[in-house]
Amino acid sequence: MTSVSVITSPDDLVGAVSRDRRMMGYRVRRQGDGWIELEVVAQRTRVPVLLVLAWPEVWRDEEQLRPHLVRARSGNYGLILVGTDPELEAARMEAMSTDADMTAVAAPIGMVRLLLTLRTRAETITQRMTSAMIELELERSRHENDMLISIGRALSQERDIKSLLAIILRRACEVTNADAGSVYIVKNADEDVSKRVLRFEVSQNDSRTLPAGNMEMKVSSTSIVGQCVLSGTRINVPDLYALDEPGTGNNSWGFIHDRTFDDKNRYQTRSVLAVPMISARADVIGVIQLINKRAKGWIQLDLPGDFEAGVVPFDDVSEAYVSTLASQAGIALENVLLYEEVKTLFDGFVKAAVTAIESRDPTTSGHSERVAKLTIGLARAINHAETGRYREVRFTRDDLTQIEYAALLHDFGKVGVREHILVKAKKLYEHERELILQRFQLIKRGYKIEGLETKVRYLMEASRDAIAEQLSAIDRSLADRVTEVDDIIKFVLAANEPTVLEQGGFERIAEIARMTYRDEGDRAGPFLTAEEASSLQIRRGSLTEQERLEINSHVVHSFNFLCQIPWSRALRDVPVIAGAHHEKLDGTGYPKQLKGEEIPVGAKMMAIADIYDALTAKDRPYKKAMPAEKALDILASDVKRGQLDADLYEVFLNNRVWALTSVDR
Ligand SMILES: [Fe+2]
Ligand SMILES: [Fe+2]
The missing domain is CATH 1.10.3210.10 (Hypothetical protein af1432)
Incomplete structure (x- = not known):
């Protein structure tokens, strides 16, 4: 079966791969005269391992060798120089002293030595690639970890619900490269899930400017977010435009795609990923809905063709990212909702307390x-x-x-x-004011009685001619004294009014307080008591010092x-x-x-x-x-x-x- 046992030329190698069973694990490609590329068929790596054998006539030419040396620095490529020792010794050392993956075999080479060399090279390259992949994977999960920690930190520090939801949405769009998205909150903690209402809280769209606004809708199985709430699981629709009629084919969910938004905004909602945010009590409290995963980087989805070419379904990695984010977001959201509940309760108590105190x-x-x-x-x-x-x-x-x-x-x-x-409006309390006014009425009455008594005395004693003149003198004196009391009343009432600014001129109050009258029992009493006088002498406002x-x-x-x-x-x-x-x-x-x-x-x-x-x-x-x-x-x-x-x-x-x-x- 073995037709070639020693390889001396590229043709021998090509022949051996097609005929020698031991070479079954390799696919051969000629890369021009003197270059043979062998692809290792059975391998553990996603990228193929390539081994290139070069004969002296080509590797001696620096121009021809250079691109291979460059490739041999990449992870999946190994270069094998075929040649005798004198040929290899004569090679330029600069070419040899590179960091490329390179080895040499002496020609002619027996099949066994060749196979062993190939196997060793392939194994070395595979191991190097595997460890590079592990390193990459490690780096990715480190990055992922850092990202989730930073997201977690941002989420746990935010107590304003709108800002929190905006952070959740922004991060979800970032990690999945989604063009747009929205976050919904489940309102009404009704036991019956179908009685709950979804409130559209925040949205983001990189390709369109959308008006801000809130909207509420019933939790229904015909909408993706509604279904997400009802099932408590994530829903990944690869292309909403390729969805069959509700309940048929690929639309077993029964979604009805309402295109009003798309038509109005010249937008196409193609790939959709909805992930529930779940509370510690296992209730769905919100939904993150992401729209249109962009195939590559940041691209503007403007024309219909952009959606066709630029949008891809959300892949497993996106699902995993958003699910982790959603579980963190769920806890943060629940905290914020609880915080708001407590705050609302406390605010209500504060308002009630304020109302109570102000009602006094x-x-x-x-x-x-x-x-x-x-x-x-x-x-x-x-x-x-x-x-x-x-x-x-x-x-x-x-x-x-x-x-x-x-x-x-x-x-x-x-x-x-x-x-x-607390409610004292004037310097004197109402009952004090009344008392003073009554006292002054009494004083005036006293004066009148005094006048009448004097008149009677005159009538009894005086001569007829003098009477008229005397009586009118008494009337004049009485009128003067009553007027004086009326002036005092006016002054006292004016002094009773509080003032914003400091005010003086209260000496007259002291004078009035020193004035006396005689009561019915002929006892002398002051026009104003000491307390009354001191109240009326308040210089600012209506309150005494006490x-x-x-x-x-x-x-x-x-x-x-x-x-x-x-x-x-x-x-x-x-x-x-x-x-x-x-x-x-x-x-x-x-x-x-x-x-x-x-x-x-x-x-x-x-x-x-x-x-x-x-x-x-x-x-x-x-x-x-x-x-x-x-x-x-x-x-x-x-x-x-x-x-x-x-x-x-x-x-x-x-x-x-x-x-x-x-x-x-
Ligand atoms: Fe105050
Ligand atoms: Fe105060």
Whole structure:
């Protein structure tokens, strides 16, 4: 059977491969005179192992040898130089001293030695290729691992649902090279899956600009995402345009391809991969739907031909990537949904608490919400500031939430203030005012009685001629005294009105308080009691010192109340911020008389918002609504006095933050 036992020429080798059974594992190709390529048929590698034998007449020619040397540096190629020792010795050493896979056999060569050489070369090359592949595989899984860890990290840090879903979708498109995609959330945690609703939350399309928007649809088996929810498994449709009628052929799912979107946008939804996001409780809580896997890199899918040529089905690797991503995303999404649920619950509680406290004092209704709106508005304006002392301050989302809670609950401590003080509108309580007015009526009556008594005395004693003149003198004196009391009443009622700014001129109150009258039992009594006089002498607002202290104690109550709440790390400063909203930069505030930098910036912002709202609100007890310009002037004078932060006020003023609540009143 063996016809050639010694190979001396390329022809011998070609003949041996076709005739010698021992060469069955090789396929032969002539590469021109003197070059024989042998492809190793039985091998473990995906890429064929190629062995090239070169005879001296060709390998001595450097020009001819060079391309083979280059190829012999690649993984699957081995070069075997055939020649005698003297021929090989005469070869140029530069050609030999390369890193190419190269060996030499002396001609003539016996079949056994040739086969052994070929086998050794093939084995070496196969091993090298296998280890390179393992290395590549390792590198890929390392990369995959890194990618998934980085995705996992990004997902676990995101608490805003829209941003989270956008990250999930972007990463899913990246790892699969999908042209487009959407993420859906399953709404309604109904036991009956078919009663659940899918809400389209985010979408991405590299080839078309799509309008943003939300859309809801019933979970139905006729849609791919619906089926994905119902089955809880991933669905891979290679080409939606090649799908048979629902329920037949390759469309056993029963999908109905609604082409409205495609027609409207000159788009073709060809390959589709839908992967469910599953919660820890094994519920499908969302779906990642990817559309049109691009065959190569980033290509724009514009014309119909682009879809035909450029889109391929999602392969196993894509499925595996997206499934891993979806399982991570499912956990992250569930966390975010739970977080939102808890937040909604807590927000509801805060709102209810605010409503409860404001219902004790209807005149401050809406104050807390407006202060929160103004303070957050100011913080956001600072986030955009490019100049000024706060240009580098940036409040994170958590910071803003913290400030918002502090602002909403800043006056919650008013629960600890007695209601009659809380709603006190004038310097005197209503019953005090009534008492004073009745007293003055009594005084006037007393004067009248005194006048009548005097008249009677005269009538009894005086001569007839003098009577008329005397009586009219008594009437004049009486009228003067009654007028004086009426003036006093007017003055007292005017003094009872509270003022926003400090006011003096209360010496007359002291004078009035020193005046006395005689009551029915002829006992002397003061026009105004000491307490009444001191109330009427309140220089600003409507509260006495004692009452002011009680009102001021609300900040301490707010702080103590808020300390009871186990705030998360990100919100732990809520009590401190709320508890410092009445502190002033110059240390004249309360309750701790903090100064400058001792006051948290959130509290400094809130102080501006709080004063502004107190001044401009329609119905504060001690004053009427004030125009914005005047309120801003008052804030400016507080800034000038060193009580409010000048830079914050500037941002509040220049960014028209103050106008944010003008519609709320
Ligand atoms: Fe307050
Ligand atoms: Fe307040």
